[in-house]
Amino acid sequence: MTTTLDVPKIGESAPTTDIEGTQTEELRVLERSLEHRSIRRDNWTVMMFGVAIVALFFSIAAIGFGVRAIDEAKGRPQAVPSAGAPAGVPAVVPAPAPAALTSVTLSDMKVTPSSVSVPAGKYTVTINNAGMMTHELLVFHTDIAPADLPIGPDGKVNEDAPGFKISDGDDLDPGASQSRVIDLSQPGTYLFVCNLPGHFAAGMHSTVTVK
Numbered sequence: 260m261t262t263t264l265d266v267p268k269i270g271e272s273a274p275t276t277d278i279e280g281t282q283t284e285e286l287r288v289l290e291r292s293l294e295h296r297s298i299r300r301d302n303w304t305v306m307m308f309g310v311a312i313v314a315l316f317f318s319i320a321a322i323g324f325g326v327r328a329i330d331e332a333k334g335r336p337q338a339v340p341s342a343g344a345p346a347g348v349p350a351v352v353p354a355p356a357p358a359a360l361t362s363v364t365l366s367d368m369k370v371t372p373s374s375v376s377v378p379a380g381k382y383t384v385t386i387n388n389a390g391m392m393t394h395e396l397l398v399f400h401t402d403i404a405p406a407d408l409p410i411g412p413d414g415k416v417n418e419d420a421p422g423f424k425i426s427d428g429d430d431l432d433p434g435a436s437q438s439r440v441i442d443l444s445q446p447g448t449y450l451f452v453c454n455l456p457g458h459f460a461a462g463m464h465s466t467v468t469v470k
């Protein structure tokens with residue numbers, strides 16, 4: 260007696276012998292298990308995609324907030340020393356100017372002190388106009404001696420060279436004063452100047468050396 264085992268092809272109706280029936284059953288179980296696994300993989304892919312989208316959204320939002328915070332920090336006025344500043348917020352407080360430069364006096368036609376040397380720093384300086392005329396105070400950062408600075412036909416030093424004028428402010432009427440933060444954090448020579456027409460040539464300048 261010879262026995263041949265027919266391997267059933269998928270899709271064919273199941274043969275009825277015991278061995279063949281078991282094989283078909285096994286194939287069905289395998290098929291179902293593969294189907295489940297594939298569905299599970301699809302669900303996983305969709306979920307990971309969702310997580311990635313949410314993460315991307317939060318990243319973009321975080322970058323936006325960061326950029327806005329930087330912009331706000333830039334726009335915030337400096338030099339606002341406040342006793343009530345909240346703890347942990349580093350306030351940009353310029354150091355008090357060295358005694359020699361606490362105040363600068365403008366008069367007709369002088370800037371006082373006429374020559375002073377101070378350590379590098381950002382200083383709050385009070386400017387007083389003790390003269391009978393209106394004056395201003397500009398600060399030039401330059402190695403050129405006052406006598407060598409060219410004066411234009413308008414009677415003024417050309418202020419527009421890049422990096423030349425480092426501080427400017429409103430004109431001061433006689434008797435007026437103003438406080439201003441002057442950034443002398445770069446070592447070098449600075450000229451404190453009144454640049455209203457003719458005033459520089461008449462001697463309204465002083466030299467501040469920063470070390």
Ligand SMILES: [Cu+2]
Binds near residue numbers: 393454455
């Ligand atoms: Cu002047």
